[in-house]
Amino acid sequence: MIVALLRTVILYLLIIAGLRLMGKRQIGELEPSELVLALLIADLAAVPMQDFGIPLLTGVIPILTLLCVTTILSVLTAKSQAVRTLLCGRPSIIIRNGELDQREMTKNRFTLDELSEELRIKGYTDLSAIKYAILETNGQLSVLPYAAQSPATAAQMGVTPPEPGIPLVLISDGTLFPANLKHAGLDDNWLRRRLKERGLSSCRQVFLLTVDEVGKVCLVPREKAG
Amino acid sequence: MRRVWAAAALLLLLITAALWNAGALTRLAGQLTQDLSLTEQAVQADDWDKAAQLAGQALDRWDRHGFYLHITLRHGDLQDIQLELSRLQECVELQDADQCAASVSRLAAQLNQLSRSEQLTLRNVL
The missing domain is CATH 3.30.240.20 (bsu07140 like domains)
Structure with missing residues (x-):
């Protein structure tokens, strides 16, 4: 057990160092230590899951060790610029x-x-x-x-456009979301009128229907199957 | 900050438990080796009753730690030792001194290996 624990710490630090040496291009969106943690935990959990001849503890102890080391490192990273540079590098x-x-x-x-x-x-x-x-x-x-x-902003141009907010999805692939309809302060009559304007009679004929906070509607009818 | 102390405490607990486990395994291997050594001496002295009692004592000791051993060690290694302990008992019952000596020797090596594999040594870590 102590050997597994120490080996886990050594391998974890080694893989972080390896990833740091590989450079940023290999990392993607995760920080090096997060990537290492994700890779190792997945692999550590898989081994005792597949091999019943191995005690569960040989998977659990390295995972717990990794989580503890990661927590300690993440706090050190947040507190110390030097540790942050060492583990994550510099832009x-x-x-x-x-x-x-x-x-x-x-x-x-x-x-x-x-x-x-x-x-x-x-x-x-x-x-x-x-x-x-x-x-x-x-x-x-x-x-x-x-x-x-840089593209000019509305503020730079002295314009005050209306704030559209987040568009709410009312119908997605023929399925109506009544909760979103209610949340937007609309009702079935409003919905029927919008469908009728586009020559539609049922929600099932709609691929996407959204409405934003200023009432702008986006309606995409469903294409007929060829 | 509370989270880091919890993580540090858990890590410390894991290290303590792991070190205790290494010590406990060494003690158990030592006790079993002692039982086996006495069994071998009894066999050499042609005292088969005592040999049977000591071999049974070793098997009982092993069985008493069965659960603990199964949650900490590879099951394959444990099965090998379990089988060898049963074989030793058979040899004692059959009063086969040569087979008993061979069995005790194999068990001593297996127990030694089991104990050594959990020790905190540079060789094991690397």
Whole structure:
């Protein structure tokens, strides 16, 4: 048991160190320690589940050990900048004032293709429009454009548009959600009128019907099966 | 902060329990080895009644710790020792001194291995 406990701690720290060395690109959206925990717990739980010749404790003890170590590390991470840097790394500035930092890209093994792809996903095609692009510790790229290249906001234009809020789904794939209808302050008569306007007679003919807080309706009729 | 203290306390409890387990296993292996050694001496002295009593005592001691052993150790290793203890009893009943010596030797090695595998040593950790 003590051997299993110590081995668990050693392997956990080793895998975190390994992932930190692999760089941010391999991590995705999780912090390194979270990814390690998810991978290890899944595997540790699977072994005693499959092999009845192994006592349950050999799975339970490493899992409890991991949870304890993770809790302690997460508190240390929150309290200490040094521990946070050690476990999660630092964000890397890939583009600074519109110029690529090739050293940072090499250090993070971040290729030009990957950078172009991330920028396209975020709607940027011109490097010179970007003030900063930062590779975060969770592997995501944050893009901050120059102020002159940023889309103008309603406040900057002196416009006060109505606040639409979150659209409520009233009908999804032919199924009516009466609770949402009531929550939006609407009733069956309103619903029948909206359907009739679009030449529909039943909820089953609707693929999607939403309404926002200002009463804007989005109705998508269901396509007839070919 | 309360959560970190709870985690630290649980970790400490796990370490204590694991160290206690290693110690308890060493003590049990030592007691069983002692029983087996006395059994072998009785066999060599041709005192088969005493040998049967000591072999039975070893088996009883093993059975008394059955639950604890099953929740902490690999079941395959335990079954091997259980079978060997039963075989030793048969050998004693049949008064086969050579088989008894071989069985005691195998059991001593298995118990030693069982105890060593749970010790906090660099060899085991690595």
